[in-house]
Amino acid sequence: MRILILGAAGMVGRKLTEALLAEGTLAGETIEAIDAFDVVAPDVSNVPDGVAVNAQAGDIADEATVAALVAKRPDMIFHLAAIVSGEAEADFEKGYRINMSGMQHLLEAIRGQEGVYRPRLVFTSSIAVFGAPFEDKIADTFLAAPLTSYGTQKAICELLLSDYTRKGFVDGVAIRLPTIVVRPGKPNKAASSFFSGIIREPLAGQEAILPVDDEVRHWVASPAAAVGFLLHAATMDTDLLGPRRALTMPGLSVTIAEMIEALRAVAGDEVAGRIRREPDAVIEKIVAGWPRDFDARRALEAGFTADRDFQSIIRAHIADEAVRAGGQS
Amino acid sequence: MRILILGAAGMVGRKLTEALLAEGTLAGETIEAIDAFDVVAPDVSNVPDGVAVNAQAGDIADEATVAALVAKRPDMIFHLAAIVSGEAEADFEKGYRINMSGMQHLLEAIRGQEGVYRPRLVFTSSIAVFGAPFEDKIADTFLAAPLTSYGTQKAICELLLSDYTRKGFVDGVAIRLPTIVVRPGKPNKAASSFFSGIIREPLAGQEAILPVDDEVRHWVASPAAAVGFLLHAATMDTDLLGPRRALTMPGLSVTIAEMIEALRAVAGDEVAGRIRREPDAVIEKIVAGWPRDFDARRALEAGFTADRDFQSIIRAHIADEAVRAGGQS
Numbered sequence: 001m002r003i004l005i006l007g008a009a010g011m012v013g014r015k016l017t018e019a020l021l022a023e024g025t026l027a028g029e030t031i032e033a034i035d036a037f038d039v040v041a042p043d044v045s046n047v048p049d050g051v052a053v054n055a056q057a058g059d060i061a062d063e064a065t066v067a068a069l070v071a072k073r074p075d076m077i078f079h080l081a082a083i084v085s086g087e088a089e090a091d092f093e094k095g096y097r098i099n100m101s102g103m104q105h106l107l108e109a110i111r112g113q114e115g116v117y118r119p120r121l122v123f124t125s126s127i128a129v130f131g132a133p134f135e136d137k138i139a140d141t142f143l144a145a146p147l148t149s150y151g152t153q154k155a156i157c158e159l160l161l162s163d164y165t166r167k168g169f170v171d172g173v174a175i176r177l178p179t180i181v182v183r184p185g186k187p188n189k190a191a192s193s194f195f196s197g198i199i200r201e202p203l204a205g206q207e208a209i210l211p212v213d214d215e216v217r218h219w220v221a222s223p224a225a226a227v228g229f230l231l232h233a234a235t236m237d238t239d240l241l242g243p244r245r246a247l248t249m250p251g252l253s254v255t256i257a258e259m260i261e262a263l264r265a266v267a268g269d270e271v272a273g274r275i276r277r278e279p280d281a282v283i284e285k286i287v288a289g290w291p292r293d294f295d296a297r298r299a300l301e302a303g304f305t306a307d308r309d310f311q312s313i314i315r316a317h318i319a320d321e322a323v324r325a326g327g328q329s
Numbered sequence: 330m331r332i333l334i335l336g337a338a339g340m341v342g343r344k345l346t347e348a349l350l351a352e353g354t355l356a357g358e359t360i361e362a363i364d365a366f367d368v369v370a371p372d373v374s375n376v377p378d379g380v381a382v383n384a385q386a387g388d389i390a391d392e393a394t395v396a397a398l399v400a401k402r403p404d405m406i407f408h409l410a411a412i413v414s415g416e417a418e419a420d421f422e423k424g425y426r427i428n429m430s431g432m433q434h435l436l437e438a439i440r441g442q443e444g445v446y447r448p449r450l451v452f453t454s455s456i457a458v459f460g461a462p463f464e465d466k467i468a469d470t471f472l473a474a475p476l477t478s479y480g481t482q483k484a485i486c487e488l489l490l491s492d493y494t495r496k497g498f499v500d501g502v503a504i505r506l507p508t509i510v511v512r513p514g515k516p517n518k519a520a521s522s523f524f525s526g527i528i529r530e531p532l533a534g535q536e537a538i539l540p541v542d543d544e545v546r547h548w549v550a551s552p553a554a555a556v557g558f559l560l561h562a563a564t565m566d567t568d569l570l571g572p573r574r575a576l577t578m579p580g581l582s583v584t585i586a587e588m589i590e591a592l593r594a595v596a597g598d599e600v601a602g603r604i605r606r607e608p609d610a611v612i613e614k615i616v617a618g619w620p621r622d623f624d625a626r627r628a629l630e631a632g633f634t635a636d637r638d639f640q641s642i643i644r645a646h647i648a649d650e651a652v653r654a655g656g657q658s
Contacts, residue, residue: 092496131573141464141471142471145491145573146488147495147572149492149496159475159485159488162474162481163475163481167478243474244460244474
């Protein structure tokens with residue numbers, strides 16, 4: 001089996017590549033080749049014998065580049081490449097070029113292949129397709145009314161994916177990822193950065209700033225759960241989905257207070273005491289416009305599984321960091 | 330005021346052009362020029378002195394053509410141009426080219442104008458953005474999950490229109506038209522053709538074929554109501570809409586039996602007796618996938634008004650045909 005991963009250098013893309021290489025098979029077939037593509041060449045390590053990994057840098061908005069990747073006729077395509085919400089909002093043209101035209105080139109390249117070719121295409125969408133006002137628990141039948149260009153681009157990609165699938169050109173699944181917590185690494189400028197920061201920094205002995213109220217509720221999943229969603233989307237029986245190929249992934253709906261209590265339970269009072277409250281009206285306003293809770297029934301019925309609880313998410317992060325620290329020594 | 334009408338040669342486009350020329354003003358401003366564009370040059374008659382009408386044929390999927398139309402900086406743009414559902418389904422590339430790329434060129438041309446330029450853009454979307462299974466009465470918060478490429482293209486245009494509006498590039502309103510009944514003229518090959526046929530043909534002394542059951546329910550509006558929707562969308566206070574710029578227009582939810590009873594009440598038993606039942610399993614299956622009823626609350630609150638009842642629709646058709654017959658003599 002040949003696998004193409006678009007966006008393989010990102011956090012989830014790296015973890016997906018690692019998981020595929022560690023497993024060696026997907027849907028019962030031996031993985032023979034992985035094309036790992038991103039705007040910078042992905043750094044792929046621990047490649048077992050017999051697997052050809054081609055790490056390549058390029059522009060997904062370039063039609064010829066995408067056509068050349070698809071011409072290798074991968075059996076499985078993961079499309080994770082995107083510029084993030086903040087950048088798509090700041091640079092309107094770049095957002096549409098990368099986040100929308102990239103998908104259009106990909107779908108057209110697949111449709112343009114000669115002979116019988118209908119690969120599985122797993123696309124990472126986002127809960128940013130939803131915009132306030134919401135239902136209390138957003139159902140699978142709630143409208144996509146995004147309030148960002150990023151969310152608009154993801155919603156358009158979902159529509160295209162369902163239509164190309166319905167016409168038989170591709171076998172697509174779009175999975176709407178919750179906010180990923182705990183992201184490893186450094187804080188960034190995303191308004192959502194603190195959701196990871198208030199766990200990651202205290203565990204690393206550092207102070208973390210909490211800019212919103214303790215009662216703020218959000219929809220989260222661990223990096224490991226995200227990889228699990230991708231692998232399940234790649235191997236599931238898509239006939240179960242019918243023509244609606246976009247699914248809200250099952251996350252955990254947790255408040256900041258619940259997150260802090262989980263941190264206290266796992267790591268103790270001293271660690272939980274490293275969170276400093278510093279309300280920020282701008283961030284509070286942004287976060288107030290985000291979805292808080294979902295009834296992700298279709299995904300659950302299709303066999304996608306959420307994290308067990310927030311304590312498990314913290315423990316998995318601690319274990320991952322220990323592996324990382326070991327690997328870097 | 331300068332007005333651009335894309336799709337001015339279609340049935341609704343012609344009636345809109347006639348209404349604008351008859352009124353002479355829009356939103357309290359004198360109409361000075363109308364650019365009437367379509368794939369064939371619109372035939373515009375009854376042009377009053379002082380109004381410059383430019384009827385032009387061209388391809389809306391051609392970027393330069395659209396840019397030249399927008400370069401005249403119309404204050405008001407009506408975008409009605411589309412290929413219909415059946416054709417978009419049969420010719421995948423043409424559907425996306427006309428129904429999606431056309432809108433993209435239009436929005437980009439508007440965004441590309443120098444200086445302050447933010448025209449009102451009224452776009453005719455369709456209830457084809459919805460796909461079964463439905464709610465009994467489809468609410469304004471129900472997801473767009475189209476089951477045709479046409480519906481997909483309309484849903485994508487709605488998303489783009491809302492995002493370009495949110496960013497301040499345009500002042501957009503997308504109106505989802507019900508099935509238009511009674512369409513004048515001849516039967517066509519659209520699966521929905523009989524909804525008009527069972528009224529139009531008997532009134533003209535001809536037999537009409539009814540291919541579905543009497544209990545079939547559908548969502549309809551008259552041509553005059555459609556023109557009313559367009560004019561209201563052009564003149565309303567769009568601040569009321571917030572960022573969700575696509576609205577399901579208020580139609581009438583009527584069964585075939587109710588339509589026939591209305592025909593009998595207006596025109597008598599002999600006319601209503603010209604409907605011949607000839608069940609067609611293919612058409613029955615297509616129609617079963619169409620939406621039947623809506624709770625069009627947002628549009629009603631925003632001042633859009635539905636036809637009073639189905640008898641009024643029939644009477645308006647009879648009056649229109651009398652005018653037409655007079656005009657052709």
